[in-house]
Amino acid sequence: MPYSCKDMRQLLQTTTDYAIRYLEGLETRPVAPSLEAISQLAQFNEPLPEQPSEPEQILRLLDEVGSPASMAMAGPRFFGFVTGGSLPVTLAANWLAGAWDQNCGLYRITPATALLEQVALRWLLDVMHLPAKCGGAFVTGATVANFTALAAARHAVLERVGWDVEADGLFGAPPITVVVGEEVHPSLLKALGLLGLGRNRVVKVPVDSQGRMRPEAIPNLTSPAIICTQVGNVNTGACDPVEAICQHAGESSAWVHVDGAFGLWAAAAPSLSHLTAGMEAADSWATDAHKWLNVPYDSGLAFVRNTSALRAAMAVTAAYLPTINDRRNPSDFTPEFSRRARGVEVWAALRSLGRSGLVELVERTCCHARRFAEELQAAGYQILNQVVMNQVLVSFGDAETTHRVIAQIQADGTCWCGSTVWQGQTAMRISVSSWATTDADVEQSLAAMLRIAEKCRI
Numbered sequence: 001m002p003y004s005c006k007d008m009r010q011l012l013q014t015t016t017d018y019a020i021r022y023l024e025g026l027e028t029r030p031v032a033p034s035l036e037a038i039s040q041l042a043q044f045n046e047p048l049p050e051q052p053s054e055p056e057q058i059l060r061l062l063d064e065v066g067s068p069a070s071m072a073m074a075g076p077r078f079f080g081f082v083t084g085g086s087l088p089v090t091l092a093a094n095w096l097a098g099a100w101d102q103n104c105g106l107y108r109i110t111p112a113t114a115l116l117e118q119v120a121l122r123w124l125l126d127v128m129h130l131p132a133k134c135g136g137a138f139v140t141g142a143t144v145a146n147f148t149a150l151a152a153a154r155h156a157v158l159e160r161v162g163w164d165v166e167a168d169g170l171f172g173a174p175p176i177t178v179v180v181g182e183e184v185h186p187s188l189l190k191a192l193g194l195l196g197l198g199r200n201r202v203v204k205v206p207v208d209s210q211g212r213m214r215p216e217a218i219p220n221l222t223s224p225a226i227i228c229t230q231v232g233n234v235n236t237g238a239c240d241p242v243e244a245i246c247q248h249a250g251e252s253s254a255w256v257h258v259d260g261a262f263g264l265w266a267a268a269a270p271s272l273s274h275l276t277a278g279m280e281a282a283d284s285w286a287t288d289a290h291k292w293l294n295v296p297y298d299s300g301l302a303f304v305r306n307t308s309a310l311r312a313a314m315a316v317t318a319a320y321l322p323t324i325n326d327r328r329n330p331s332d333f334t335p336e337f338s339r340r341a342r343g344v345e346v347w348a349a350l351r352s353l354g355r356s357g358l359v360e361l362v363e364r365t366c367c368h369a370r371r372f373a374e375e376l377q378a379a380g381y382q383i384l385n386q387v388v389m390n391q392v393l394v395s396f397g398d399a400e401t402t403h404r405v406i407a408q409i410q411a412d413g414t415c416w417c418g419s420t421v422w423q424g425q426t427a428m429r430i431s432v433s434s435w436a437t438t439d440a441d442v443e444q445s446l447a448a449m450l451r452i453a454e455k456c457r458i
């Protein structure tokens with residue numbers, strides 16, 4: 001029997017119904033999947049079928065077995081990691097762009113997706129107050145955005161000392177001094193490793209009580225050098241003083257990179273922009289769209305002031321084929337050549353939110369975070385960080401008690417938070433990043449947290 005899809009319309013409509021029912025169910029289902037749902041996943045463990053099956057049957061299986069075993073990350077009360085949900089307009093755009101099935105590398109072949117990315121890039125730089133002429137890349141997440149921007153950095157700092165790293169690699173190249181803060185995100189170290197710059201040969205600069213790099217502790221540097229700063233510590237939300245670091249770097253012409261996986265979005269909000277003030281003096285920036293912008297996975301962004309350094313690092317044909325300015329070839333700027341149209345979702349989010357909607361989304365989630373901190377503190381629990389952004393660290397007592405409370409909160413299912421260790425102290429981390437979280441969700445989650453913590457106290 002040859003493979004066919006007899007009724008595509010019916011298949012896609014049924015799937016839409018499954019998806020809508022799933023999303024509507026997130027309000028009331030426990031956030032974590034039940035043990036029973038997880039045990040049902042064994043049904044997927046079958047040998048490869050010898051014969052084709054009906055597409056309808058495949059989607060039914062996915063919905064019946066897969067949906068209940070998913071974590072309700074798309075819902076309003078998932079506060080683990082820094083995730084965000086998907087704005088409905090971005091999920092819908094994702095569906096339509098999926099149907100387009102464009103291979104988004106070249107303007108000439110896929111003008112719609114290439115132009116939408118170009119427009120989204122312009123809007124992003126505008127809303128984050130970054131230089132309008134930056135080059136940009138739509139990649140899978142902040143790990144790859146860091147990788148992409150740091151590849152441009154590697155190119156530029158070695159070019160200045162007469163070395164062509166794309167052509168000749170790092171064998172025999174002048175060594176680059178790479179500086180990070182003690183609180184660097186582990187994924188940035190991974191990016192450095194992928195670039196041949198080494199995860200361990202970095203210079204680690206001490207940080208303050210909130211995890212901010214201390215600029216006066218940065219050693220004097222000689223070229224070639226790269227300083228990796230961070231805007232939005234994944235535990236505290238704190239931001240490195242990028243402006244002061246750039247001043248320090250200026251003396252050695254070191255390249256300053258900013259990992260702002262979620263924190264970069266603070267630059268868009270007037271009430272938070274003091275946290276990122278002066279970061280536009282840096283050379284490159286990485287952020288996620290799948291965190292605070294609330295678009296579907298996977299979606300990250302790299303911005304590089306020196307567009308030609310980014311192009312030199314990423315284009316297949318190096319600098320030989322200049323992109324005509326109004327016809328940007330996306331693949332000149334990304335590690336990937338063929339890829340999906342993830343910029344369409346970014347465009348849809350920004351087009352739908354507008355500047356004020358984005359600001360409101362960022363400020364509202366921070367407001368929820370402050371509410372969590374205030375009420376937990378009022379109930380006698382210790383807040384370990386200054387709640388400057390959307391991250392809250394709470395301790396329920398000693399490490400064992402805190403772990404017990406977290407496990408029971410996860411099992412209870414009203415909401416979901418994970419554990420972390422902040423400067424030696426075990427904590428529960430609450431990250432409010434989803435567009436879907438309302439005041440009522442915060443109240444409901446607080447009630448569950450306080451009820452469980454009180455019970456564990458005795």
Ligand SMILES: *Cc1c(COP(=O)(O)O)cnc(C)c1O
Pocket residue numbers: 082140141142143144185187188230232233234259260261262288300
């Ligand atoms: C989340 C995060 C990353 C990694 O981002 P991915 O999208 O998971 O690749 C890097 N740095 C910081 C500060 C983060 O918060």
